Amino acid sequence: MPSSFDIECLEQCITLAVDSVASGGGPFAALLVRDGQVIARAWNRVVPDCDPTAHAEVQALRQGGAVLDTPHLDGCTLYASCEPCPMCLAAALWGRVSRIVYAAPHDEAIRAGFADTHIARQLYGQSGPVALQEGLLEPCPVPGLSAPFDAWLARSDRIPY
Amino acid sequence: MPSSFDIECLEQCITLAVDSVASGGGPFAALLVRDGQVIARAWNRVVPDCDPTAHAEVQALRQGGAVLDTPHLDGCTLYASCEPCPMCLAAALWGRVSRIVYAAPHDEAIRAGFADTHIARQLYGQSGPVALQEGLLEPCPVPGLSAPFDAWLARSDRIPY
Numbered sequence: 180m181p182s183s184f185d186i187e188c189l190e191q192c193i194t195l196a197v198d199s200v201a202s203g204g205g206p207f208a209a210l211l212v213r214d215g216q217v218i219a220r221a222w223n224r225v226v227p228d229c230d231p232t233a234h235a236e237v238q239a240l241r242q243g244g245a246v247l248d249t250p251h252l253d254g255c256t257l258y259a260s261c262e263p264c265p266m267c268l269a270a271a272l273w274g275r276v277s278r279i280v281y282a283a284p285h286d287e288a289i290r291a292g293f294a295d296t297h298i299a300r301q302l303y304g305q306s307g308p309v310a311l312q313e314g315l316l317e318p319c320p321v322p323g324l325s326a327p328f329d330a331w332l333a334r335s336d337r338i339p340y
Numbered sequence: 341m342p343s344s345f346d347i348e349c350l351e352q353c354i355t356l357a358v359d360s361v362a363s364g365g366g367p368f369a370a371l372l373v374r375d376g377q378v379i380a381r382a383w384n385r386v387v388p389d390c391d392p393t394a395h396a397e398v399q400a401l402r403q404g405g406a407v408l409d410t411p412h413l414d415g416c417t418l419y420a421s422c423e424p425c426p427m428c429l430a431a432a433l434w435g436r437v438s439r440i441v442y443a444a445p446h447d448e449a450i451r452a453g454f455a456d457t458h459i460a461r462q463l464y465g466q467s468g469p470v471a472l473q474e475g476l477l478e479p480c481p482v483p484g485l486s487a488p489f490d491a492w493l494a495r496s497d498r499i500p501y
Contacts (some may be wrong), residue, residue, distance in 0.1 A: 229405040231435035244390040269427035274392035304470030
């Protein structure tokens with residue numbers, strides 16, 4: 180059950196994701212939090228950094244590991260403005276995060292032209308993971324979750340990927 | 341059908357993976373190749389870099405994007421010393437690589453104590469991807485494929501992850 184702190188973190192993700200679009204990044208952002216403290220704030224840098232792996236969640240896990248000086252992020256919660264793609268979900272499992280909370284469903288990413296579901300179907304055989312551990316991944320559809328995607332679609336110079 | 345060039349690239353991966361273990365990295369390495377030219381050489385840096393996403397394939401895709409100045413790696417082949425985990429496979433799909441060739445089956449990673457299959461089962465519901473595009477992923481079990489894992493298991497100071 181999402182708390183008011185969860186909602187606040189997701190609202191921060193959505194604001195960061197809108198800002199990301201304004202600065203040339205993708206419409207996604209993520210926070211890594213431990214013990215109520217924000218350890219990492221990140222957004223999608225695929226196109227500006229020419230890095231197909233620079234999704235917001237991957238960036239947050241990378242930064243979080245550097246800050247905490249370990250690749251094992253047990254006890255951390257990963258907040259994401261959108262439902263994590265298979266790469267980000269697997270990255271979070273490797274990082275051993277304790278919980279993942281997201282705002283927008285992957286349908287929003289599809290609406291904005293991203294390949295999340297195409298990739299999920301190749302790997303999972305369906306749109307979502309098949310047997311994820313109970314309670315790891317929580318949807319929390321806060322108001323405003325569509326804003327980053329609307330901002331993205333409004334940019335005529337966007338580079339799809 | 342693997343070519344002699346494929347075999348040569350995988351032998352380079354295996355040598356790099358053994359070297360990686362000697363320098364404190366994980367027992368995995370990868371090359372990214374386009375038009376017969378090696379664009380990126382990478383190895384697993386999860387523990388030394390405190391980065392849960394620093395698998396060899398992810399590192400190779402990151403480097404490859406930077407070298408080619410695009411996140412779209414169409415026409416590239418990703419060579420890996422071991423069967424890619426779900427994170428690396430999804431990363432390669434986001435990167436749009438044309439082909440992935442690997443040496444060791446994931447059983448070798450499991451023998452060495454890595455969580456590949458545990459993560460795959462949560463996401464795929466089985467040990468391998470469910471509906472991957474035909475011909476994308478090719479096993480090529482070259483001689484010596486176990487050497488990186490043997491080197492890893494021989495290190496008493498290894499940090500499992």
